[in-house]
Amino acid sequence: MTELLSNYLGGTWQRGSGAGTALFDPVLGNELVRVDATGLDLAAGFAFAREQGGAALRALTYRQRAALLGEVVKVLQANRDAYYDIATANSGTVRNDSAVDIDGGIFTLGTYARLGDTLGDRHHLPDGEAARLGKDPLFQSQHVLVPTRGVALFINAFNFPAWGLWEKAAPALLAGVPVIVKPATATAWLTQRMVRDVVEAGILPAGALSVVCGSAAGMLDALQPFDVVSFTGSADTAAVIRSHPAIARRSVRVNIEADSINAAVLLPQDGADSAAFDLLAKEVVREMTVKSGQKCTAIRRVFVPEALYARATEAIGARLSKVTVGNPRHDTVRMGALVSRAQFDAVQAGLDGLRRHAQVLHDGSRQPLVDADPAVACCIGPTLLGVTDADAAGTVHDTEVFGPVATLLPYRDTAHALALVRRGQGSLVASLYGSDAAALGAAALELADSHGRVHVISPDVAQLHTGHGNVMPQSLHGGPGRAGGGEELGGLRALHFYHRRCAIQASTAVLGTLA
Incomplete structure (x- = not known):
């Protein structure tokens, strides 16, 4: 006993x-x-x-x-x-x-x-x-x-x-x-x-x-x-x-x-070869994999300009393919398990629901587990989904899968991107990526009423920022609307x-x- x-x-x-x-x-x-x-x-x-x-x-x-x-x-x-x-x-x-x-x-x-x-x-x-x-x-x-x-x-x-x-x-x-x-x-x-x-x-x-x-x-x-x-x-x-x-x-x-369906947005001023694009891809992967995506602040929706959708798929997928999943006691493992069988089943069910409305861009289920029995371990690889029509993706804007799952969505212009972010109906955090200070500042204020935090990442703070999902005691944690309305x-x-x-x-x- x-x-x-x-x-x-x-x-x-x-x-x-x-x-x-x-x-x-x-x-x-x-x-x-x-x-x-x-x-x-x-x-x-x-x-x-x-x-x-x-x-x-x-x-x-x-x-x-x-x-x-x-x-x-x-x-x-x-x-x-x-x-x-x-x-x-x-x-x-x-x-x-x-x-x-x-x-x-x-x-x-x-x-x-x-x-x-x-x-x-x-x-x-x-x-x-x-x-x-x-x-x-x-x-x-x-x-x-x-x-x-x-x-x-x-x-x-x-x-x-x-x-x-x-x-x-x-x-x-x-x-x-x-x-x-x-x-x-x-x-x-x-x-x-x-x-x-x-x-x-x-x-x-x-x-x-x-x-x-x-x-x-x-x-x-x-x-x-x-x-x-x-x-x-x-x-x-x-x-x-x-x-x-x-x-x-x-x-x-x-x-x-x-619940909070947090978002990350690459502003249109920066292209696929920019530092801001690379910062977005890096942060998305980190937020998908830290604690196996079991964070209330994790990135669930990723917005990029329409012209960069394919390049973003490639860049994020390439990073995800390097993530080793399995027994956390093994030195080579970067991402461990979900906390329980019930949580594993919930994530699988949530993924099944999203797959009916989205394309699988990177399939985490194909990644082998390190030093773990798939029949026993509550491990699941990071999965990136994609939807080409962000306006019609109602389920993606309404559903949080509490695991290593995110969805990539394209937008037409900045106004369209911010409107799509707000379809999350209030979130704990949104992050913005770009190099134009004026554009970043304007977008941050536009999202301020519907988010507890707006995390702005530009190349000058690439080595300094605390991370989209990291909750710092000096800053507010909470969010309006569906995020609970707390502080x-x-x-x-x-x-x-x-x-x-x-x-x-x-x-x-x-x-x-x-x-």
Whole structure:
């Protein structure tokens, strides 16, 4: 019998009362551990976090909480090797892909530790300047931000068990709000191990950080009006969350990051022999293959001028043909597995649906697997599809296949390209490629209203840009429309989700005491 991972709730380690759900190695197929949350007293656990963890965090200043984040960073860095082993076994990722998750999460945590130190020894944040309410300046209004007196419930996706935890927990803990994380079951092991290491180090106050692995049943029922929820996952699940009485009736604040059909566009000023064209081809392949395309920010649609469609097919296909797929423990493998058999089946079904409307330009199924049994391993090669009539490609603009899949589409002119991008109905990120600064700037502003980020890549930043799909803590992460309408990160902007804004109307003498 494999190990049943414990949950940490109410300040104690607790095992569920059921047999648990098995987590598997997606390459070798063997069972690794089990998770279960059956029988947990969620209401009591949430109350403990809310009352004990929240009070202890709020008693600290921003600078003191930032120092705690710095100590957590040290614990995570000391255990990196164990995290990499878990990621290889449970997520099937090659080392570079594991780094995106593990080191990316640690980097984000460290960034917020440094940002928090700049907020000083205070317990609230001023929001703008005081405003006079009448002719006499003695009576004024000052807006302040104070930590919400609730818990932050994180319902996370399977693709980033490390980064997904810390990119949300860092601003929440810095804000003074206790965290309860419910990781996706398929890859919960890494999240649980990280929380275990931090808890055992005794850095955070009791109740400040909790983890529940297994079913999410009942978790939304335990929410109270001043709690907050941050969800990453499918639009269907997001709709269920939004309709729950805690959100619909008790006004629990919710942040959603959902499906996103992100795009990359080569502007028409640059031809097939340009540096911008090469940068596009390189970035498309990277985004298709990093974490086997299992990124909410991955490129799904690639737009090029009509005259360059054939050349783009050739250039991207040539790079994809060099990608080795298989067992991530093998030194020559560049791309590992999808995280589970269920995800493998979902990608195959999505591909079958897209193939009915598109031509296969590069067939990843023809690539042999390295040191992996095709009958067992959840591996699939990168697949590039193509549609020559982008206007009629409704399915391509509406369907996200969450794996190493992208579709190439031609456009007539810049206006046509940007209109096609917007058919994604709101995305996390779009990237633009070209060398004309004015054209790039104009296109970026045109897309700004429908994207959380617009990533502009020109030859002068070829060695400097952070990547279409890389989420940096200094920049906004989220997107409007079908992407969920949420916002995360963005530096200190992320703290606003965990604060409540209040206008304090008083004499200037009283307002002067609010420093």
